[in-house]
Amino acid sequence: MSTSRPRPSLFARGSWPEAQRLTAILRTETAGGVLLIIAAAAGLIWANTPWSNAYEALRGFQIGPAGLHLNLSLETWAADGLLAVFFFVVGLELKREFVAGDLRDPRRAALPVIAAVGGMIGPALVFLAFNLGNGDAVNGWAIPTATDIAFALAVLAVVSSHLPTALRTFLLTLAVVDDLLAVTVIAIFYTDELHLPYLGLALLPLVAFAFAVQRRIRSPWLLIPLALLTWWLVHQSGVHATVAGVLLGFTVPVLTTPSGRNDASPGDRGPAERFEHRIRPLSAGIAVPIFAFFAAGVTVGGLSGMVDSLTDRVTLGIVVGLVAGKTVGILATTFLTAKLTRAELDSDLSWLDVAGVALLGGIGFTVSLLIGELAFADQPLREDHVRIGILVGTLSAALLATILLRLRNRAYRRIAEEETRDDDHDGIPDVYQQGR
Template sequence: MTSPAPSRLFSRGSWSEASRIAGVLRRETVGGVLLMIAAAAALIWANTPWADGYESLRDTVVGPSDLFGLHLDLTLGTWAADGLLAIFFFVAGLELKREFVAGDLRDPRKAALPVAAAVGGMIVPALLYTLVNLGQGDALRGWAIPTATDIAFALAVLAVISTHLPTALRTFLLTLAIVDDLLAITIIAVFYTSTLALTPLLLALVPLALFGFLVQRRVRSWWLLLPLALITWVLVHESGVHATVAGVLLAFTVPVVRSDAAGGPDAGPGLAEHFEHRVRPLSTGLAVPVFAFFSAGVTVGGLSGLGTALSDSVAIGIVVGLVAGKAVGITGATWLVSRFTRAELDDDLGWPDVLGLAVLGGMGFTVSLLIGELAFGAGSERDEHVKIGVLVGTLLAALIAAVLLRLRNARYKRICEEETVDEDEDGIPDVYEHPDDVRPRQPRPSSGAHPLEER
């Protein structure tokens, strides 16, 4: 009796999903460039004679101090972290729901890999950080800082080094980072909520439910939805739970596919994709860069100041977690999925590709800085060390990943060229229609049919 063909890790998905992901990644790449510019501007300003101006701007208080008992007199830095990042997490929630409800990851076998890699890429960095900071008192509060992957920064690095990373690997990186964001917001809600006021938290369920009711009925009117979203955010903020959680909760209420009355799933994009298309430019072009600007400005104090900051166990733990922890966690989790499911890497790829991608996953920035502020308090000495640790760890991960991925770029370029050939000019590359007819492969001894043959 013939044994079933082994499944493939990082095999090509459907053309519809690949083209949609390509569009998302192009927008995220632009956002990553803006993010880098904003972070660099803040870092430069904070290390000039005019650094006091930067701090004064960041700490400027805006908002009413007592509006119906609500305290919304927040600094601009806090508005960026609590308010603008809620938009970022709203988009991440929409993308995650879209992937698991209507994307290729609705197949549990395909979803297992990025989910396992995200979990591994969070557990190992957290463990390494904890080991470095054992016996260091409150330093252990920052255990979750090196667990996050900043997809915008990672894609900006890919654009800079001009690597032709295959679609399957880019999709994996995007999905891993999105799952990573969801796990991070869960950690923030559970472990970084110091005080909890149940009354506003329960009251937040009312506008959240109304928002969900309207979007389930496919209502798109911003003058109805936006006030409900703002009220939900305010009440979650007042409850003591980090306000960015509201963004994820709102996103999860939005339907992904069209209703049967509107033609069903085959009638075109649902409301989630509509909202994502409208809100993502606001997230990548404004929310994340502004947050980065107000969070990345740390006064280094020259080489001596940099050395002092990096001698702190907090900064050391972050660098070790981001660079080594992410590499070991993501690669190890991928190997375990391969080992226990008997899945094999796609014929075009090898374990060096997985390692390069895992190292790239060590680019933690946006969420890492947010967790650092929650763990040690914005503006504290430890928070300054967190910023330096995140910046150094992210830079090291970028440099190592650039070397590893550039070494494989010739292979990636060949795969990329194959993915763009469309001889019958129907708009769909031939490799997605006839995967075995494009070019002969050299199958491994135990390899079976390509997954697309089984469909």
């Protein structure tokens, strides 16, 4: 007698250790997201007060050694320097997920990766549909493709604390993969001048950094100079310096022991997790909010200025791309993956839940602002329209996601109560021990 194999499940519950780790990450990112929102609001408000000249003067204030070609404005330091810290954490997190997290299983990894690709293709096509024939406006095609991790998780925390773990993992992983794809796009499509000698030289400190961390050397007196030298050489090469952050993050080993076995005591953490534990608060609490403060400041110019901005095809492409393009791209690729693999949505969930997470994917801020600055450098008016488009699109996606997810909050609460039930009082919710 033949027995039918169970169909694979989309958004199935992961392991308990991974759920604990992700919960800790979400707390940090949520707090950072609140700071990001406050910093962005402060920059936007200051830029529209009678003291806006002081804001512009602060943003354009130059500092740094001219002999090293680093006499840069504070705004540039935030975009090129501080965001490299953010992308270093992105590199650490992505490597951790694929080496030791639940996503080391290719079947689990495929869904957020495919959804992230769909979430980039959708808004890019929408933007191009609005701007074909609009001169060099097509250079901004990648602006609405990025998801802001901290902002999205901050909204999620305010809206509902009961989102199922699998969907929270999906959102976090999708956003991390999204950022990796975005930095790849920046390196390939937004590098105007490439100086190969500097890029080649950057490999030397990068390899030295990799050798040191592989040997479990923790001395900041060695690692920080190597990281800074790598960053400077990548910056000099013409490739955006944030790429250095991702590359450095990828070099850090994940497993606890050099032999490749993760067999240390439960309290011991691998190098990647230790780096992440120390640097994530710096990224979420300082680097990203400072960038947001300098990047979000745009002078709206009253009602007429807002109308002019919102009728610009660039602005419309960004808004519709973030709200509709992102949502349709993520939802469509997730649905097609389910159909092609004959997978079923987890019994506790609804496609409305996936749609809510897809809307959260339309919260594009940090990386979108960065790409906007690169796409339309030396075009102040267009840069302002880009900022307005990102702000309006992000707020619209956040509002729609809030409405939808609040409607599902009762179902989330029921699921959360089931997940946290621990009848045998062993410290592990019973739902993670089913089938054991």
